[in-house]
Amino acid sequence: MDRVSTFPHARKSRPGYNVDEVDAFLQKARQAYDGIDRVSLSSDDIRHTAFGMRKGGYATAEVDVALERLEDAFASRERDLAKRSVGERQWLETAREDARQIVARLDRPAKRRFRHTGILSLGYSIRQVDDFAERLKLYFHDGKPLNVNDVRAVVFQPQRGGYREAQVDLLLDSVTKVMLAVR
Template sequence: MNATFPRTRKPRLGYDTTEVEEFLQVARRAYDGTARPDDPPLTSERIRLTAFAMQKGGYSTAHVDAALERLEDAFAAQERQVAARLHGNEAWLREARTTAQVISNRLARPQGQRFDRVNPLVLGYSTREVDRFADKLTRYFRDGWPVSLDDVRTVVFKTQRGGYRESQVDLVLDAVVDVMLAVR
């Protein structure tokens, strides 16, 4: 039997093959417009937030993650087409510009104060690393400096006690991805 993705060697962990296959079936039906009534609604954002359990000998995480990114791109393009038909391209772009301005305002805050901090006894994202990446994003929005979708999707921050609240940083990064997909 052919697998959809390469598998990890048995002692190593990969994504649960059954979960991945079931998700891909739902995604295929959603994209084709043949979703079943019991299928969960699927959007580019939901694809970005999808997570799978791990299993020994599961699907290669790198291969599945790359496929999910392509799937997210395809759904985002489809969502943009639908929104443009319903509301016009200008409305879609206006919403993207509004979101970009909210992000820019957040990133314009002073270093060390761009996001809420967690308790000094709790681990959060490294403020120095997040601020450094935030400066790159500021230059992207303000000056058009090159930052790729892949840069945003794959950024990883070290942790530190009393660092930035991870969920807040992740939400802003998701919003950046949304804007980047909208203006493609």
């Protein structure tokens, strides 16, 4: 297989991303970006991409940074295409509506922004998620600076009876999408 990209490898005894999976995905991304063979890939697809782990595979941090740049490039292109397709005014209204839905969730009372897991199940730390939700509220309400990478990199500790991960992750994906749309 022709290698699309080379990243540093993790030490042989340490796990890294499966080299073949990463290279195959990057090949597909290149084809999609170049419009070859009608390969379809979106910034959302890139954001949700996961690779298997193998000892001595690609160093995860370097691949993750490359995926973020790739997601940014696809999001920029999607934004430009959407503006041309529906017009800038409609495109902005769509982004505003998405932001309104996010803000409605963030404006819920602390400890009640998301559904909780059962008392015996792990979810995200309620306090940590609510603290980050406050940062997001300042971004959306007051324009307080927040970088899309802050949203991408946020990590919450597990907690029994915590917030349901899927709901929190979906909100963070929506925030990322809105932030990339209005860059």
